[in-house]
Amino acid sequence: MRWLTIYLVLCVAAWGEELAAVSVLKRFSDVATADTQRLLVGDIPSARGGLMDFRNGISAQLCFAVVATPEETARRLQDWDPSRHEELKVYAFHILHNPCSPEDFAALKLNLKQRPMKWLLDKTQATTERKSDLNLTRREARELGGATSFGDGWAKLLLERAAAFQRSGIAAAAPYEFGNESVLPAGQLRAVLAEQPRIVQEFEPILKGSGLVGKNASLTPVEYWSLFEADHHATLNLGAAYRLTVGDHYQLLDLEYYVSGDYYTSASLYEIWPVRAGNTTVSLVWRGDFFAAPVLSFTKGTERIAYGVLMIQEIKKEIRCFQADMKKGQ
């Protein structure tokens, strides 16, 4: 009888955990269902974000499960290396030291036999102080044009941007000055998030801790640079991943404070809850992705719906790779 009572108490506790997570989810999420059993067999329910007044913005939300504790999931998400998965087309991923140094970027090399890399080289070589298709300040464009080699030029640029971020946070991220107007990555992210009031309210602790909302950043992120393929173009980025414990669950914010081209910036928000699956605690993860890209201001109607659908497909691919790594314990 005592064992039966303990069993029932455990069942109710597990059910209560899931119920609490689902009720929080319903408070801010557009994802319709988060049935843990379905998530554990690989289901990834998703929802395209609604149309925004901010024309450059697009968003998506997804839910998935990871067979690991929330602490382990949050820790691994924060410094996960996607370059091990060929299908994600991430050529290089490196964690930065704080303070960063030129050695952090020593591995930056382009394989010019690959067409996407050649594209980045061509765009770099075509860059002048007056004209560039890349996300640069005019000073960066001048210096990139005068660099002795492709790798040296980009390494110096990324080092300067990363150092500025380490000194003063995202507010110090220099603008992109070659579009129709000067664009600040932080401004783009804030504009996208401004249209998600429920999400901003839910993630207020980590958004404030990162300095993306408010002025004083209190959290220390894991910083990284990577070289990857976006829309068949090699792209360099600088990012920072923040982690925060909020009661019994975790929040993560992974933001790009510099992207070399194709789009302006992105941020991924995660909330990770513990849920019971049999005798073990697993993670129920909500993920929201927020992108800002110049091409979106011309993307309307069905084309925009298709863009959102394809964005979700790409994110699902990334999530499945992460789940596979967690399963293998990598």
Next chain:
Amino acid sequence: MTMRFSLIVLVLLVGTSFAASNPLLLSQELDATYCYEGSATTMAGDRHVGSLTEHYADLKYVVSPQVGQKLLWRFGAEWQRFSFGVPDGVSLPKTLQQISAIIGCDYQLADQWLLRVEVQPGVYSDFEQVNWHSVDVPVIVGAAYLHNADLQWFFGVLMDPRCEYPLLPSVGVRWKFADQWTLNLQMPTPRLEYEATDNLKVYLGLGIKVGTFVVNNHFGTDHGLPQLNGATVDYYEARFGPGVSWKVLPNVTLEMEGGFVLGRWWDFYDARLQFASRQAPYVQIACHARF
């Protein structure tokens, strides 16, 4: 005609107020095409009936208000005109023309499935004499399966109750199989595309045109074939050639192509009379704007 005009004005007014609330809620498409096809030997069965040229023009405007997360209406109009330089005495219409409204919707059926339904009620005739007999209502139903950014499948069916083959199905694929190469096999313009630069594509492909029209009630008598009075004619055309597509603005594309018309066919299927035109050169310019 007045009613259709009023409908378009109403849609534009509704669209303007939509656009004022959020410009992304309203999308518009404008497509304009002009084509000249050179002189081609034309046969009626085995009998040579002369050579003919063709001017083709098409103007299409669609406005799409988004009315929900998954639903967009489509309202618009299309004018399409085939003008043939027909030698005297040949029983072919000098003009086949369509003026139609476009009423339809786009809907996200499932995570990766998009559906389009479009009805094009309008006048499809030689415009020598327009009456109720000239009115037709073809329906296009299409679905797209978005596998990923590089691979999408398309399935469609054209339903035209007046056509000899009232159901014309099609399957297509868009496959970006290499960084600069895309196999874009979407009807009616299946192509192999090469991205020369970010804004310039060159392509090699087919152009297929299909339409069903009605000729006037004295067409047959005028040509000594009374059985063709008020007859229905299915028209088919297939072309092959290279072209260039230049994105002059992020939302405006100009296209220019040339090549060979593989053939043109007029099928008065009720009267069992067919005409076929042989190969001829052609040039075409087109403009596609999305705003």
